[in-house]
Amino acid sequence: MEGSGVFLRTRSFKPGLWSTVFELIHRKWYLIGLALLAAGGYGFRLSHPVSGVDDICAGLYFVDGLVAIIGRWPLFLLGQLFPIGHYAPFLMDLLGVFLMVAAAILWCALLQHILDRPLSTWACLVFSGAFVNFALNSEVFIYYLHNGAGLGSCLIPLSLYLVYSDRRLDLKSGKKRHVLLTMGATALLTVAIGLYESFASVFLTGLCLIVLADGLSLDRMQTTKWRRTALLLCYSARVMVYAMAFRGVITRILRGWISLDYSYYRSPLSVSWLFQPGAGAQLHQLWESFLRRYLYPGLASPSLFLVLVALAGFLLVGIVGTARKKRATFLLWAVGVCLSPFALSLISGELQMQRSCQALPLFAGAALLGGWLLAERWKNRWTKCAVAALIAVVLLNVTIEIHGFFSGNYSLRMSEYRILDRVAADLQRDYPLAEKPVLFVGSPNARYYVLDPGLLITQDRLGYSTASALLGIEGSPISVAQSPAIKLIPWAGQAFPGIYGVNGCLPQIFAQQGCPVLRGTAAQYAAAKEIAETMPEYPKAGYIKEMETFIIVHFGEG
Numbered sequence: 001m002e003g004s005g006v007f008l009r010t011r012s013f014k015p016g017l018w019s020t021v022f023e024l025i026h027r028k029w030y031l032i033g034l035a036l037l038a039a040g041g042y043g044f045r046l047s048h049p050v051s052g053v054d055d056i057c058a059g060l061y062f063v064d065g066l067v068a069i070i071g072r073w074p075l076f077l078l079g080q081l082f083p084i085g086h087y088a089p090f091l092m093d094l095l096g097v098f099l100m101v102a103a104a105i106l107w108c109a110l111l112q113h114i115l116d117r118p119l120s121t122w123a124c125l126v127f128s129g130a131f132v133n134f135a136l137n138s139e140v141f142i143y144y145l146h147n148g149a150g151l152g153s154c155l156i157p158l159s160l161y162l163v164y165s166d167r168r169l170d171l172k173s174g175k176k177r178h179v180l181l182t183m184g185a186t187a188l189l190t191v192a193i194g195l196y197e198s199f200a201s202v203f204l205t206g207l208c209l210i211v212l213a214d215g216l217s218l219d220r221m222q223t224t225k226w227r228r229t230a231l232l233l234c235y236s237a238r239v240m241v242y243a244m245a246f247r248g249v250i251t252r253i254l255r256g257w258i259s260l261d262y263s264y265y266r267s268p269l270s271v272s273w274l275f276q277p278g279a280g281a282q283l284h285q286l287w288e289s290f291l292r293r294y295l296y297p298g299l300a301s302p303s304l305f306l307v308l309v310a311l312a313g314f315l316l317v318g319i320v321g322t323a324r325k326k327r328a329t330f331l332l333w334a335v336g337v338c339l340s341p342f343a344l345s346l347i348s349g350e351l352q353m354q355r356s357c358q359a360l361p362l363f364a365g366a367a368l369l370g371g372w373l374l375a376e377r378w379k380n381r382w383t384k385c386a387v388a389a390l391i392a393v394v395l396l397n398v399t400i401e402i403h404g405f406f407s408g409n410y411s412l413r414m415s416e417y418r419i420l421d422r423v424a425a426d427l428q429r430d431y432p433l434a435e436k437p438v439l440f441v442g443s444p445n446a447r448y449y450v451l452d453p454g455l456l457i458t459q460d461r462l463g464y465s466t467a468s469a470l471l472g473i474e475g476s477p478i479s480v481a482q483s484p485a486i487k488l489i490p491w492a493g494q495a496f497p498g499i500y501g502v503n504g505c506l507p508q509i510f511a512q513q514g515c516p517v518l519r520g521t522a523a524q525y526a527a528a529k530e531i532a533e534t535m536p537e538y539p540k541a542g543y544i545k546e547m548e549t550f551i552i553v554h555f556g557e558g
Helices: 017-025 028-047 055-062 073-081 089-115 121-133 135-141 144-167 175-195 199-216 223-257 279-295 302-325 329-348 360-376 381-430 464-471 488-493 506-512 522-532
Strands: 437-443 544-546 551-557
Touching: 017 089, 028 089, 028 121, 028 381, 055 073, 055 144, 055 506, 073 144, 073 175, 073 223, 089 121, 089 135, 089 144, 089 199, 089 360, 121 135, 121 360, 121 381, 135 144, 135 302, 135 360, 135 381, 144 175, 144 199, 144 223, 175 199, 175 223, 199 223, 199 302, 199 329, 199 360, 279 302, 279 329, 302 329, 302 360, 302 381, 329 360, 360 381, 381 488, 381 506, 381 544, 381 551, 437 488, 437 506, 437 522, 488 506, 522 551
Parallel strands: 437 551
Antiparallel strands: 544 551
Protein backbone atom coordinates (compact mmCIF):
# COMPACT_ATOMS: atom_id res chain seq x y z
CA MET A 1 0.00 0.00 0.00
CA GLU A 2 1.10 3.52 -0.70
CA GLY A 3 0.24 6.89 0.80
CA SER A 4 -1.59 7.96 3.89
CA GLY A 5 -4.48 9.79 2.30
CA VAL A 6 -8.15 9.45 3.06
CA PHE A 7 -8.55 6.76 0.38
CA LEU A 8 -5.55 4.43 0.20
CA ARG A 9 -4.30 3.49 -3.25
CA THR A 10 -2.95 0.06 -4.19
CA ARG A 11 0.28 0.35 -6.17
CA SER A 12 -0.42 -2.74 -8.31
CA PHE A 13 -4.05 -1.97 -9.13
CA LYS A 14 -4.05 -0.12 -12.47
CA PRO A 15 -6.58 -1.73 -14.82
CA GLY A 16 -8.28 0.14 -17.65
CA LEU A 17 -11.91 1.19 -17.54
CA TRP A 18 -13.26 -1.62 -19.69
CA SER A 19 -11.39 -4.37 -17.87
CA THR A 20 -12.87 -2.98 -14.65
CA VAL A 21 -16.36 -2.95 -16.19
CA PHE A 22 -16.03 -6.59 -17.25
CA GLU A 23 -14.74 -7.50 -13.81
CA LEU A 24 -17.76 -5.83 -12.19
CA ILE A 25 -20.34 -7.54 -14.38
CA HIS A 26 -18.82 -10.89 -13.47
CA ARG A 27 -19.49 -10.26 -9.76
CA LYS A 28 -22.58 -12.40 -9.28
CA TRP A 29 -23.73 -10.95 -5.96
CA TYR A 30 -23.22 -7.39 -7.14
CA LEU A 31 -25.46 -7.92 -10.18
CA ILE A 32 -28.08 -9.82 -8.17
CA GLY A 33 -28.21 -7.07 -5.53
CA LEU A 34 -28.34 -4.31 -8.13
CA ALA A 35 -31.08 -6.12 -10.09
CA LEU A 36 -33.17 -6.52 -6.93
CA LEU A 37 -32.77 -2.85 -6.04
CA ALA A 38 -33.69 -1.76 -9.57
CA ALA A 39 -36.72 -4.06 -9.59
CA GLY A 40 -37.85 -2.65 -6.24
CA GLY A 41 -37.45 0.92 -7.40
CA TYR A 42 -38.78 0.69 -10.96
CA GLY A 43 -40.91 -2.46 -10.96
CA PHE A 44 -44.18 -0.60 -10.39
CA ARG A 45 -43.41 1.87 -13.18
CA LEU A 46 -42.66 -0.97 -15.61
CA SER A 47 -45.83 -2.89 -14.73
CA HIS A 48 -48.11 0.19 -14.61
CA PRO A 49 -47.28 2.42 -17.60
CA VAL A 50 -49.49 5.48 -17.83
CA SER A 51 -49.58 8.35 -20.30
CA GLY A 52 -48.92 11.68 -18.64
CA VAL A 53 -47.46 15.14 -19.07
CA ASP A 54 -45.56 15.50 -22.37
CA ASP A 55 -46.35 11.89 -23.36
CA ILE A 56 -49.46 13.08 -25.22
CA CYS A 57 -47.14 15.12 -27.44
CA ALA A 58 -44.64 12.34 -28.22
CA GLY A 59 -45.17 12.78 -31.96
CA LEU A 60 -44.69 16.55 -31.73
CA TYR A 61 -41.46 16.11 -29.78
CA PHE A 62 -39.76 13.24 -31.56
CA VAL A 63 -41.28 13.16 -35.06
CA ASP A 64 -42.12 16.80 -35.78
CA GLY A 65 -38.90 17.89 -34.07
CA LEU A 66 -39.79 20.08 -31.09
CA VAL A 67 -36.98 18.50 -29.04
CA ALA A 68 -34.49 19.39 -31.77
CA ILE A 69 -35.28 23.10 -31.94
CA ILE A 70 -34.88 23.48 -28.18
CA GLY A 71 -31.44 21.86 -28.33
CA ARG A 72 -32.25 18.21 -27.55
CA TRP A 73 -31.42 16.92 -30.99
CA PRO A 74 -30.18 13.31 -30.38
CA LEU A 75 -33.68 12.05 -29.55
CA PHE A 76 -35.02 13.68 -32.72
CA LEU A 77 -32.35 11.99 -34.83
CA LEU A 78 -33.16 8.68 -33.14
CA GLY A 79 -36.79 9.33 -34.04
CA GLN A 80 -35.80 9.48 -37.70
CA LEU A 81 -34.12 6.06 -37.43
CA PHE A 82 -36.53 4.26 -35.08
CA PRO A 83 -40.29 4.71 -34.50
CA ILE A 84 -39.85 6.12 -30.99
CA GLY A 85 -42.50 8.77 -31.71
CA HIS A 86 -45.09 5.98 -31.52
CA TYR A 87 -45.77 5.79 -27.80
CA ALA A 88 -44.34 2.50 -26.41
CA PRO A 89 -43.86 3.12 -22.67
CA PHE A 90 -42.99 -0.36 -21.40
CA LEU A 91 -40.22 -0.95 -23.91
CA MET A 92 -38.67 2.50 -23.40
CA ASP A 93 -38.98 2.29 -19.60
CA LEU A 94 -37.32 -1.13 -19.58
CA LEU A 95 -34.50 0.18 -21.76
CA GLY A 96 -34.19 3.20 -19.46
CA VAL A 97 -33.75 0.98 -16.39
CA PHE A 98 -31.10 -1.10 -18.16
CA LEU A 99 -29.24 2.07 -19.10
CA MET A 100 -29.38 3.40 -15.53
CA VAL A 101 -27.93 0.11 -14.27
CA ALA A 102 -25.23 0.28 -16.96
CA ALA A 103 -24.46 3.87 -15.94
CA ALA A 104 -24.05 2.81 -12.30
CA ILE A 105 -21.55 0.13 -13.38
CA LEU A 106 -19.63 2.64 -15.52
CA TRP A 107 -19.43 5.14 -12.66
CA CYS A 108 -18.21 2.40 -10.30
CA ALA A 109 -15.54 1.44 -12.82
CA LEU A 110 -14.47 5.06 -13.26
CA LEU A 111 -14.25 5.65 -9.50
CA GLN A 112 -12.20 2.47 -9.12
CA HIS A 113 -9.90 3.71 -11.87
CA ILE A 114 -9.50 7.14 -10.24
CA LEU A 115 -8.81 5.69 -6.80
CA ASP A 116 -6.43 3.06 -8.22
CA ARG A 117 -7.85 0.50 -5.83
CA PRO A 118 -10.45 -2.26 -6.11
CA LEU A 119 -13.84 -1.58 -4.55
CA SER A 120 -15.54 -4.35 -2.64
CA THR A 121 -18.82 -5.77 -3.91
CA TRP A 122 -20.68 -4.07 -1.06
CA ALA A 123 -18.99 -0.74 -1.81
CA CYS A 124 -20.09 -0.96 -5.45
CA LEU A 125 -23.61 -1.90 -4.39
CA VAL A 126 -23.74 1.04 -1.96
CA PHE A 127 -22.96 3.51 -4.74
CA SER A 128 -25.06 1.80 -7.41
CA GLY A 129 -28.13 1.43 -5.20
CA ALA A 130 -28.12 5.11 -4.25
CA PHE A 131 -27.44 6.13 -7.86
CA VAL A 132 -30.12 4.03 -9.56
CA ASN A 133 -32.89 4.37 -6.96
CA PHE A 134 -32.39 7.99 -5.96
CA ALA A 135 -36.00 9.15 -5.67
CA LEU A 136 -35.60 12.31 -7.76
CA ASN A 137 -34.78 10.14 -10.79
CA SER A 138 -38.57 9.96 -11.05
CA GLU A 139 -38.60 13.66 -11.96
CA VAL A 140 -37.58 12.72 -15.51
CA PHE A 141 -38.39 9.01 -15.55
CA ILE A 142 -42.14 9.70 -15.66
CA TYR A 143 -41.62 11.30 -19.08
CA TYR A 144 -41.52 9.23 -22.24
CA LEU A 145 -37.85 8.50 -23.08
CA HIS A 146 -36.92 10.09 -19.72
CA ASN A 147 -35.13 13.03 -21.39
CA GLY A 148 -32.41 10.57 -22.28
CA ALA A 149 -31.47 10.19 -18.60
CA GLY A 150 -30.16 6.63 -18.89
CA LEU A 151 -28.11 7.17 -22.05
CA GLY A 152 -26.73 10.51 -20.85
CA SER A 153 -25.74 8.95 -17.53
CA CYS A 154 -23.69 6.38 -19.47
CA LEU A 155 -22.00 8.94 -21.71
CA ILE A 156 -20.74 11.29 -18.97
CA PRO A 157 -18.41 8.80 -17.18
CA LEU A 158 -17.02 7.73 -20.56
CA SER A 159 -16.32 11.36 -21.47
CA LEU A 160 -14.66 12.01 -18.10
CA TYR A 161 -12.57 8.87 -18.46
CA LEU A 162 -11.19 10.12 -21.78
CA VAL A 163 -10.43 13.54 -20.28
CA TYR A 164 -8.76 11.94 -17.26
CA SER A 165 -6.70 9.68 -19.53
CA ASP A 166 -5.73 12.70 -21.63
CA ARG A 167 -4.25 14.59 -18.70
CA ARG A 168 -2.00 11.60 -17.89
CA LEU A 169 -0.17 11.90 -21.22
CA ASP A 170 3.36 13.26 -21.26
CA LEU A 171 3.35 16.88 -22.41
CA LYS A 172 6.04 16.21 -25.05
CA SER A 173 4.49 13.12 -26.63
CA GLY A 174 1.19 11.56 -27.55
CA LYS A 175 -0.11 14.54 -29.56
CA LYS A 176 -2.12 12.37 -31.92
CA ARG A 177 -3.64 10.43 -29.04
CA HIS A 178 -4.35 13.69 -27.25
CA VAL A 179 -6.37 14.92 -30.24
CA LEU A 180 -8.29 11.64 -30.45
CA LEU A 181 -9.09 11.68 -26.73
CA THR A 182 -10.27 15.29 -26.92
CA MET A 183 -12.46 14.53 -29.94
CA GLY A 184 -13.93 11.46 -28.24
CA ALA A 185 -14.65 13.25 -24.97
CA THR A 186 -16.19 16.19 -26.84
CA ALA A 187 -18.40 13.94 -28.98
CA LEU A 188 -19.69 12.05 -25.94
CA LEU A 189 -20.39 15.23 -23.98
CA THR A 190 -22.04 16.89 -27.00
CA VAL A 191 -24.50 14.02 -27.29
CA ALA A 192 -25.10 13.97 -23.52
CA ILE A 193 -25.96 17.66 -23.20
CA GLY A 194 -27.90 17.34 -26.44
CA LEU A 195 -30.09 14.76 -24.73
CA TYR A 196 -30.68 17.10 -21.78
CA GLU A 197 -28.75 20.24 -20.95
CA SER A 198 -28.54 19.34 -17.26
CA PHE A 199 -25.90 16.73 -18.07
CA ALA A 200 -23.48 19.64 -18.19
CA SER A 201 -23.86 19.83 -14.40
CA VAL A 202 -23.32 16.05 -14.15
CA PHE A 203 -20.04 16.47 -16.03
CA LEU A 204 -19.08 19.27 -13.64
CA THR A 205 -20.02 17.21 -10.57
CA GLY A 206 -18.03 14.24 -11.85
CA LEU A 207 -15.02 16.46 -12.57
CA CYS A 208 -15.05 17.95 -9.06
CA LEU A 209 -15.36 14.47 -7.54
CA ILE A 210 -12.41 13.23 -9.60
CA VAL A 211 -10.17 16.12 -8.56
CA LEU A 212 -11.18 15.81 -4.91
CA ALA A 213 -10.75 12.02 -4.81
CA ASP A 214 -7.50 12.17 -6.77
CA GLY A 215 -6.08 14.72 -4.36
CA LEU A 216 -7.18 12.91 -1.20
CA SER A 217 -6.08 9.45 -2.29
CA LEU A 218 -2.35 10.15 -1.96
CA ASP A 219 0.07 12.32 -0.09
CA ARG A 220 1.89 13.16 -3.31
CA MET A 221 2.11 16.91 -3.71
CA GLN A 222 4.80 16.97 -6.39
CA THR A 223 4.79 19.49 -9.20
CA THR A 224 3.84 16.72 -11.63
CA LYS A 225 0.75 15.96 -9.58
CA TRP A 226 -0.48 19.54 -9.64
CA ARG A 227 0.49 19.99 -13.26
CA ARG A 228 -1.68 17.03 -14.19
CA THR A 229 -4.54 18.42 -12.11
CA ALA A 230 -4.22 21.73 -13.93
CA LEU A 231 -4.20 19.87 -17.26
CA LEU A 232 -7.33 17.97 -16.24
CA LEU A 233 -9.14 21.24 -15.51
CA CYS A 234 -7.96 22.87 -18.74
CA TYR A 235 -8.86 19.87 -20.88
CA SER A 236 -12.27 19.57 -19.19
CA ALA A 237 -13.03 23.25 -19.74
CA ARG A 238 -12.04 22.97 -23.37
CA VAL A 239 -14.19 19.88 -23.91
CA MET A 240 -17.15 21.63 -22.26
CA VAL A 241 -16.75 24.73 -24.46
CA TYR A 242 -16.45 22.60 -27.60
CA ALA A 243 -19.52 20.55 -26.66
CA MET A 244 -21.64 23.63 -25.94
CA ALA A 245 -20.55 25.20 -29.22
CA PHE A 246 -21.36 22.06 -31.22
CA ARG A 247 -24.74 21.79 -29.51
CA GLY A 248 -25.51 25.38 -30.47
CA VAL A 249 -24.44 24.86 -34.09
CA ILE A 250 -26.49 21.68 -34.48
CA THR A 251 -29.52 23.36 -32.91
CA ARG A 252 -29.30 26.34 -35.29
CA ILE A 253 -29.05 24.02 -38.29
CA LEU A 254 -32.11 22.06 -37.19
CA ARG A 255 -34.09 25.23 -36.48
CA GLY A 256 -33.56 26.24 -40.08
CA TRP A 257 -34.88 22.88 -41.20
CA ILE A 258 -37.86 22.43 -38.83
CA SER A 259 -40.75 24.90 -38.98
CA LEU A 260 -42.10 25.02 -35.43
CA ASP A 261 -42.71 27.93 -33.07
CA TYR A 262 -40.25 28.02 -30.17
CA SER A 263 -40.55 31.70 -29.22
CA TYR A 264 -41.98 30.71 -25.83
CA TYR A 265 -38.86 28.72 -24.92
CA ARG A 266 -36.10 30.22 -22.76
CA SER A 267 -32.96 28.17 -22.58
CA PRO A 268 -31.96 27.14 -19.03
CA LEU A 269 -28.38 27.92 -20.10
CA SER A 270 -29.25 31.61 -20.43
CA VAL A 271 -27.92 33.96 -17.74
CA SER A 272 -29.74 37.04 -19.06
CA TRP A 273 -31.79 37.28 -15.85
CA LEU A 274 -28.62 38.30 -13.95
CA PHE A 275 -28.50 41.54 -15.92
CA GLN A 276 -32.14 42.47 -15.50
CA PRO A 277 -33.76 44.56 -12.74
CA GLY A 278 -34.67 42.45 -9.74
CA ALA A 279 -31.79 39.99 -10.11
CA GLY A 280 -30.98 40.34 -6.39
CA ALA A 281 -34.54 39.52 -5.43
CA GLN A 282 -34.46 36.50 -7.73
CA LEU A 283 -31.26 35.26 -6.08
CA HIS A 284 -32.97 35.55 -2.71
CA GLN A 285 -35.96 33.66 -4.10
CA LEU A 286 -33.59 30.98 -5.39
CA TRP A 287 -32.19 30.54 -1.88
CA GLU A 288 -35.69 30.40 -0.40
CA SER A 289 -36.62 27.78 -2.98
CA PHE A 290 -33.58 25.70 -1.97
CA LEU A 291 -34.64 25.84 1.67
CA ARG A 292 -38.24 24.90 0.90
CA ARG A 293 -37.48 22.30 -1.76
CA TYR A 294 -34.39 20.57 -0.36
CA LEU A 295 -33.35 21.59 3.14
CA TYR A 296 -36.63 21.51 5.08
CA PRO A 297 -38.22 18.48 3.34
CA GLY A 298 -34.84 16.75 3.62
CA LEU A 299 -35.49 16.30 7.32
CA ALA A 300 -38.23 13.79 6.43
CA SER A 301 -37.44 12.56 2.90
CA PRO A 302 -34.80 9.75 2.70
CA SER A 303 -33.36 10.88 -0.63
CA LEU A 304 -33.21 14.57 0.27
CA PHE A 305 -31.80 13.70 3.70
CA LEU A 306 -29.04 11.82 1.88
CA VAL A 307 -28.36 15.01 -0.12
CA LEU A 308 -28.06 17.03 3.10
CA VAL A 309 -25.71 14.44 4.62
CA ALA A 310 -23.65 14.51 1.41
CA LEU A 311 -23.41 18.31 1.55
CA ALA A 312 -22.17 18.19 5.14
CA GLY A 313 -19.86 15.24 4.43
CA PHE A 314 -18.12 16.78 1.43
CA LEU A 315 -17.62 20.09 3.22
CA LEU A 316 -16.14 18.22 6.19
CA VAL A 317 -13.81 16.28 3.85
CA GLY A 318 -12.71 19.57 2.29
CA ILE A 319 -11.99 21.14 5.67
CA VAL A 320 -10.10 18.09 6.97
CA GLY A 321 -8.17 17.70 3.72
CA THR A 322 -7.19 21.37 3.77
CA ALA A 323 -6.07 21.15 7.40
CA ARG A 324 -4.01 17.98 6.89
CA LYS A 325 -2.39 18.78 3.57
CA LYS A 326 -2.12 22.56 4.00
CA ARG A 327 -3.84 23.10 0.66
CA ALA A 328 -6.95 25.33 0.48
CA THR A 329 -7.75 23.82 -2.91
CA PHE A 330 -9.31 20.78 -1.20
CA LEU A 331 -11.95 22.97 0.39
CA LEU A 332 -12.43 24.72 -2.95
CA TRP A 333 -13.14 21.43 -4.70
CA ALA A 334 -15.40 20.25 -1.89
CA VAL A 335 -17.45 23.43 -2.33
CA GLY A 336 -17.42 22.79 -6.08
CA VAL A 337 -18.79 19.28 -5.55
CA CYS A 338 -21.58 20.70 -3.37
CA LEU A 339 -22.57 23.48 -5.79
CA SER A 340 -22.18 21.61 -9.08
CA PRO A 341 -25.48 19.63 -8.93
CA PHE A 342 -27.32 22.95 -8.74
CA ALA A 343 -25.20 24.71 -11.39
CA LEU A 344 -28.00 24.82 -13.95
CA SER A 345 -30.40 26.27 -11.38
CA LEU A 346 -27.87 28.98 -10.54
CA ILE A 347 -27.44 29.78 -14.24
CA SER A 348 -31.15 29.79 -15.14
CA GLY A 349 -32.33 31.48 -11.95
CA GLU A 350 -34.92 28.75 -11.34
CA LEU A 351 -34.71 25.81 -8.95
CA GLN A 352 -36.24 22.92 -10.87
CA MET A 353 -35.76 19.41 -9.56
CA GLN A 354 -35.87 17.85 -13.02
CA ARG A 355 -32.79 19.91 -13.92
CA SER A 356 -30.75 18.89 -10.87
CA CYS A 357 -31.93 15.29 -10.49
CA GLN A 358 -29.33 14.00 -12.98
CA ALA A 359 -26.38 15.13 -10.85
CA LEU A 360 -27.83 14.45 -7.40
CA PRO A 361 -27.77 10.63 -7.70
CA LEU A 362 -24.03 10.80 -8.46
CA PHE A 363 -23.54 13.31 -5.65
CA ALA A 364 -25.45 11.26 -3.06
CA GLY A 365 -24.03 7.93 -4.22
CA ALA A 366 -20.45 9.20 -4.06
CA ALA A 367 -21.01 10.50 -0.53
CA LEU A 368 -22.46 7.19 0.62
CA LEU A 369 -19.58 5.33 -1.03
CA GLY A 370 -17.03 7.63 0.63
CA GLY A 371 -18.61 6.98 4.02
CA TRP A 372 -18.35 3.24 3.53
CA LEU A 373 -14.74 3.43 2.30
CA LEU A 374 -13.85 5.21 5.53
CA ALA A 375 -15.73 2.58 7.55
CA GLU A 376 -13.83 -0.21 5.76
CA ARG A 377 -10.60 1.08 7.33
CA TRP A 378 -11.93 0.58 10.85
CA LYS A 379 -10.58 -2.51 12.58
CA ASN A 380 -13.65 -3.19 14.72
CA ARG A 381 -15.75 -5.72 12.81
CA TRP A 382 -18.99 -4.97 14.67
CA THR A 383 -18.69 -1.26 13.98
CA LYS A 384 -18.36 -1.97 10.26
CA CYS A 385 -21.37 -4.29 10.42
CA ALA A 386 -23.40 -1.55 12.11
CA VAL A 387 -22.44 0.97 9.40
CA ALA A 388 -23.29 -1.57 6.68
CA ALA A 389 -26.69 -2.18 8.29
CA LEU A 390 -27.34 1.56 8.49
CA ILE A 391 -26.48 1.99 4.81
CA ALA A 392 -28.76 -0.94 3.94
CA VAL A 393 -31.61 0.83 5.77
CA VAL A 394 -30.87 4.02 3.80
CA LEU A 395 -30.93 2.13 0.48
CA LEU A 396 -34.18 0.41 1.40
CA ASN A 397 -35.83 3.72 2.32
CA VAL A 398 -34.62 5.37 -0.88
CA THR A 399 -36.03 2.45 -2.88
CA ILE A 400 -39.37 2.69 -1.09
CA GLU A 401 -39.49 6.42 -1.78
CA ILE A 402 -38.94 6.18 -5.55
CA HIS A 403 -41.50 3.37 -5.68
CA GLY A 404 -43.93 5.67 -3.87
CA PHE A 405 -43.33 8.47 -6.36
CA PHE A 406 -44.13 6.15 -9.27
CA SER A 407 -47.21 4.66 -7.61
CA GLY A 408 -48.40 8.13 -6.61
CA ASN A 409 -47.97 9.42 -10.16
CA TYR A 410 -49.97 6.44 -11.47
CA SER A 411 -52.83 7.03 -9.00
CA LEU A 412 -52.96 10.72 -9.90
CA ARG A 413 -53.06 9.98 -13.64
CA MET A 414 -55.76 7.34 -13.30
CA SER A 415 -57.96 9.72 -11.30
CA GLU A 416 -57.56 12.30 -14.07
CA TYR A 417 -58.45 9.81 -16.77
CA ARG A 418 -61.60 8.90 -14.85
CA ILE A 419 -62.56 12.59 -14.97
CA LEU A 420 -61.81 12.75 -18.70
CA ASP A 421 -63.79 9.56 -19.37
CA ARG A 422 -66.86 10.96 -17.61
CA VAL A 423 -66.65 14.27 -19.48
CA ALA A 424 -66.20 12.40 -22.78
CA ALA A 425 -69.25 10.22 -22.04
CA ASP A 426 -71.38 13.29 -21.23
CA LEU A 427 -70.26 15.07 -24.40
CA GLN A 428 -70.87 12.10 -26.67
CA ARG A 429 -74.29 11.40 -25.19
CA ASP A 430 -75.86 14.86 -25.33
CA TYR A 431 -73.98 17.19 -27.69
CA PRO A 432 -73.29 17.55 -31.47
CA LEU A 433 -69.51 17.16 -31.39
CA ALA A 434 -69.21 16.91 -35.18
CA GLU A 435 -70.88 20.30 -35.66
CA LYS A 436 -69.58 22.57 -32.90
CA PRO A 437 -66.14 23.07 -31.32
CA VAL A 438 -65.66 22.35 -27.62
CA LEU A 439 -64.01 24.93 -25.33
CA PHE A 440 -62.54 23.62 -22.07
CA VAL A 441 -62.35 26.20 -19.29
CA GLY A 442 -60.50 25.89 -15.97
CA SER A 443 -59.35 22.71 -14.22
CA PRO A 444 -61.09 20.27 -11.85
CA ASN A 445 -61.15 20.95 -8.14
CA ALA A 446 -58.33 19.31 -6.19
CA ARG A 447 -60.77 17.07 -4.31
CA TYR A 448 -61.46 15.09 -7.49
CA TYR A 449 -57.82 14.05 -7.82
CA VAL A 450 -56.33 11.09 -5.98
CA LEU A 451 -53.04 12.04 -4.33
CA ASP A 452 -51.38 8.80 -3.29
CA PRO A 453 -49.50 8.91 0.07
CA GLY A 454 -46.40 7.87 -1.88
CA LEU A 455 -46.16 11.41 -3.26
CA LEU A 456 -46.48 13.01 0.16
CA ILE A 457 -44.71 13.15 3.51
CA THR A 458 -47.40 12.61 6.12
CA GLN A 459 -47.51 13.00 9.89
CA ASP A 460 -46.44 9.41 10.54
CA ARG A 461 -43.06 9.99 8.84
CA LEU A 462 -39.95 10.49 10.97
CA GLY A 463 -38.90 14.13 10.81
CA TYR A 464 -42.31 15.39 9.65
CA SER A 465 -42.98 17.61 12.67
CA THR A 466 -39.72 19.57 12.29
CA ALA A 467 -40.00 19.85 8.51
CA SER A 468 -43.64 20.95 8.57
CA ALA A 469 -42.91 23.52 11.29
CA LEU A 470 -40.08 25.05 9.23
CA LEU A 471 -42.33 25.11 6.16
CA GLY A 472 -45.20 26.60 8.16
CA ILE A 473 -47.68 23.88 7.16
CA GLU A 474 -48.17 21.97 10.41
CA GLY A 475 -50.77 19.25 10.03
CA SER A 476 -50.67 19.25 6.22
CA PRO A 477 -48.75 16.74 4.10
CA ILE A 478 -45.45 17.83 2.52
CA SER A 479 -44.99 17.39 -1.22
CA VAL A 480 -41.45 16.49 -2.29
CA ALA A 481 -41.91 15.42 -5.91
CA GLN A 482 -42.45 18.08 -8.58
CA SER A 483 -42.91 16.40 -11.96
CA PRO A 484 -44.75 13.27 -10.70
CA ALA A 485 -47.29 15.57 -9.00
CA ILE A 486 -48.00 17.78 -12.04
CA LYS A 487 -51.70 17.56 -12.96
CA LEU A 488 -52.29 16.55 -16.56
CA ILE A 489 -55.57 18.38 -17.31
CA PRO A 490 -54.48 21.96 -16.46
CA TRP A 491 -51.08 21.33 -18.08
CA ALA A 492 -52.60 19.97 -21.30
CA GLY A 493 -55.06 22.85 -21.54
CA GLN A 494 -52.18 25.34 -21.78
CA ALA A 495 -49.57 23.26 -23.63
CA PHE A 496 -47.94 24.78 -26.73
CA PRO A 497 -50.64 27.32 -27.67
CA GLY A 498 -48.40 28.65 -30.45
CA ILE A 499 -48.43 25.20 -32.07
CA TYR A 500 -51.78 23.67 -31.12
CA GLY A 501 -53.93 26.74 -30.52
CA VAL A 502 -56.77 27.07 -28.01
CA ASN A 503 -56.89 24.40 -25.24
CA GLY A 504 -53.41 23.12 -26.07
CA CYS A 505 -53.34 19.35 -26.44
CA LEU A 506 -56.57 18.62 -24.50
CA PRO A 507 -58.44 17.86 -27.76
CA GLN A 508 -55.76 15.25 -28.55
CA ILE A 509 -56.31 13.58 -25.18
CA PHE A 510 -60.05 13.38 -25.80
CA ALA A 511 -59.39 11.97 -29.27
CA GLN A 512 -57.17 9.28 -27.73
CA GLN A 513 -59.98 8.50 -25.29
CA GLY A 514 -62.30 7.87 -28.25
CA CYS A 515 -64.03 11.26 -28.16
CA PRO A 516 -62.75 13.48 -31.00
CA VAL A 517 -63.72 17.14 -30.61
CA LEU A 518 -63.36 20.20 -32.81
CA ARG A 519 -60.98 22.95 -31.66
CA GLY A 520 -62.36 26.44 -31.07
CA THR A 521 -60.87 29.85 -31.83
CA ALA A 522 -59.27 32.37 -29.50
CA ALA A 523 -62.35 34.63 -29.75
CA GLN A 524 -64.65 31.74 -28.86
CA TYR A 525 -62.44 30.81 -25.91
CA ALA A 526 -62.52 34.39 -24.56
CA ALA A 527 -66.32 34.36 -24.78
CA ALA A 528 -66.49 30.91 -23.16
CA LYS A 529 -64.39 32.09 -20.18
CA GLU A 530 -66.85 34.91 -19.48
CA ILE A 531 -69.86 32.62 -19.73
CA ALA A 532 -68.20 29.94 -17.55
CA GLU A 533 -68.00 32.37 -14.62
CA THR A 534 -71.72 31.82 -14.00
CA MET A 535 -71.73 28.08 -14.77
CA PRO A 536 -71.57 25.18 -12.29
CA GLU A 537 -68.24 23.36 -12.21
CA TYR A 538 -67.54 19.71 -12.91
CA PRO A 539 -69.27 17.36 -12.00
CA LYS A 540 -72.40 19.33 -11.10
CA ALA A 541 -75.37 19.37 -13.44
CA GLY A 542 -74.94 22.07 -16.07
CA TYR A 543 -71.13 22.04 -16.15
CA ILE A 544 -71.45 21.53 -19.93
CA LYS A 545 -73.37 24.19 -21.86
CA GLU A 546 -74.24 24.33 -25.54
CA MET A 547 -74.16 27.75 -27.16
CA GLU A 548 -75.16 28.76 -30.66
CA THR A 549 -71.71 28.21 -32.19
CA PHE A 550 -69.72 26.24 -29.58
CA ILE A 551 -69.90 24.01 -26.52
CA ILE A 552 -68.42 24.94 -23.12
CA VAL A 553 -67.01 22.46 -20.60
CA HIS A 554 -66.40 24.17 -17.25
CA PHE A 555 -63.99 22.05 -15.26
CA GLY A 556 -63.86 24.53 -12.39
CA GLU A 557 -61.36 26.80 -10.69
CA GLY A 558 -59.17 24.04 -9.24
